[in-house]
Amino acid sequence: MQSEDKVAVLIVDDSATKRFSLKSVLDDVGYEVVEASSGKEALRQLLKREFACILMDVNMPEMDGFEAASMIRKRPRSEHVPILFVTAMHTSDEDRYKGYSLGAVDYLLSPVVPEVLRAKVAVFVDLMRMRREVEKQKELLELVNHALAEEVEARSRAEEEVRSYNQRLEVANKELESFSYSVSHDLRAPLRSMDGFARVLMDKYAAVLDEQGLDYLNRVRAASQRMGSLIEDLLKLSQLTRAELKLSPVDLSELAADIAQELKTASPEPAVEFKLTPGLMAQADRNLLRQVLENLLSNAWKFTGRVEHPLVEMGMEEIDGQRVFMVRDNGAGFDMAHAERLFAPFQRLHSAAEFPGTGIGLAIVQRVINRHGGRIWVRAVVDQGATFYFTLPNSSSLEG
Numbered sequence: 287m288q289s290e291d292k293v294a295v296l297i298v299d300d301s302a303t304k305r306f307s308l309k310s311v312l313d314d315v316g317y318e319v320v321e322a323s324s325g326k327e328a329l330r331q332l333l334k335r336e337f338a339c340i341l342m343d344v345n346m347p348e349m350d351g352f353e354a355a356s357m358i359r360k361r362p363r364s365e366h367v368p369i370l371f372v373t374a375m376h377t378s379d380e381d382r383y384k385g386y387s388l389g390a391v392d393y394l395l396s397p398v399v400p401e402v403l404r405a406k407v408a409v410f411v412d413l414m415r416m417r418r419e420v421e422k423q424k425e426l427l428e429l430v431n432h433a434l435a436e437e438v439e440a441r442s443r444a445e446e447e448v449r450s451y452n453q454r455l456e457v458a459n460k461e462l463e464s465f466s467y468s469v470s471h472d473l474r475a476p477l478r479s480m481d482g483f484a485r486v487l488m489d490k491y492a493a494v495l496d497e498q499g500l501d502y503l504n505r506v507r508a509a510s511q512r513m514g515s516l517i518e519d520l521l522k523l524s525q526l527t528r529a530e531l532k533l534s535p536v537d538l539s540e541l542a543a544d545i546a547q548e549l550k551t552a553s554p555e556p557a558v559e560f561k562l563t564p565g566l567m568a569q570a571d572r573n574l575l576r577q578v579l580e581n582l583l584s585n586a587w588k589f590t591g592r593v594e595h596p597l598v599e600m601g602m603e604e605i606d607g608q609r610v611f612m613v614r615d616n617g618a619g620f621d622m623a624h625a626e627r628l629f630a631p632f633q634r635l636h637s638a639a640e641f642p643g644t645g646i647g648l649a650i651v652q653r654v655i656n657r658h659g660g661r662i663w664v665r666a667v668v669d670q671g672a673t674f675y676f677t678l679p680n681s682s683s684l685e686g
């Protein structure tokens with residue numbers, strides 16, 4: 287590339303002796319010195335490369351210095367190259383003005399004073415180096431600008447994609463919800479009659495059925511009831527995003543105590559200990575928040591079923607300067623590798639034989655929390671329990 291060439295100075299003089307004496311003054315100063323014995327030769331050299339400046343003899347036989355200068359000026363790439371005329375003492379004023387009018391930047395009287403020559407040439411060499419540096423920086427800047435522009439463009443494309451993806455997702459979700467709403471609605475009626483007729487069979491025809499027949503009927507009923515609760519859960523899930531949020535101050539501690547009491551009454555064994563921090567408040571939809579706590583507490587209750595001293599706690603912690611609700615138990619826990627899956631419908635990490643359930647509870651919990659503008663996550667260790675954390679905007683506790 288041109289800008290990587292060594293900086294050079296051109297000496298134009300028909301006399302080899304004079305070229306030699308100029309060159310020896312300039313030699314060894316960190317730039318190259320190129321010689322030309324005539325104006326024509328100078329033009330040829332200028333085609334090949336750029337020069338920091340030209341030292342031009344005025345009196346040359348074939349084409350004098352002024353003529354050469356005016357031709358150089360007409361060349362597109364050398365129209366601004368500084369020309370220093372080297373001339374004998376006897377140059378007339380008229381000649382000097384002619385030189386200046388041709389774009390000469392200076393006159394050097396021959397024989398030249400070495401220090402003066404070196405100093406003047408050095409100015410133009412430095413100028414050229416600076417210009418090249420500026421050009422390099424400019425190229426760099428352009429590269430950076432270009433990269434930046436591409437980055438900005440890529441980002442706005444990505445944002446646009448996310449937007450349209452979200453829109454499609456929203457539409458799909460709405461469709462899915464209304465679909466599962468009508469499906470679960472329509473499924474309930476035949477299911478109820480299946481369960482109903484199975485019950486009638488059991489009641490009225492128990493005498494004509496043997497033990498195995500009764501067992502089969504029992505299984506039919508158990509399965510249809512299980513399916514019934516699945517459908518109930520699905521219905522709840524699909525209704526979540528339909529209803530409008532009715533926000534009011536909700537006492538989470540009171541709700542939790544209520545739910546704990548219900549759980550205990552429904553099955554006193556095992557005797558689960560509940561430790562609930564009082565006075566936990568949030569601005570929320572009371573009914574939806576009740577579903578959240580019902581699911582989290584009944585999970586905690588369910589998954590501590592096999593430990594010796596089951597303990598379920600609810601409280602508030604400060605994590606990274608943010609106040610976070612937590613529901614903790616010392617039960618079965620699970621492997622964190624699957625933690626993300628839990629919040630999707632029908633995802634269960636434990637077998638139904640061990641711990642019954644439909645796998646919809648946490649999906650409901652997450653939707654409700656998200657609808658409130660909060661976030662939910664979980665930490666668990668196998669056999670050491672699980673802690674569910676969630677945030678709700680405008681929440682507080684008695685402790686402040």
Ligand SMILES: Nc1ncnc2c1ncn2[C@@H]1O[C@H](COP(=O)(O)OP(=O)(O)O)[C@@H](O)[C@H]1O
Nearest residue numbers: 585589619634635636643644645646647648672
């Ligand atoms: N407190 C908990 N301790 C251990 N595992 C839990 C806990 N809560 C939820 N899980 C895991 O997450 C799964 C999904 O929970 P959930 O959606 O409430 O469904 P379900 O309770 O019907 O199984 C559970 O099956 C279980 O594997």
Ligand SMILES: [Mg+2]
Nearest residue numbers: 581585643647
């Ligand atoms: Mg559950």
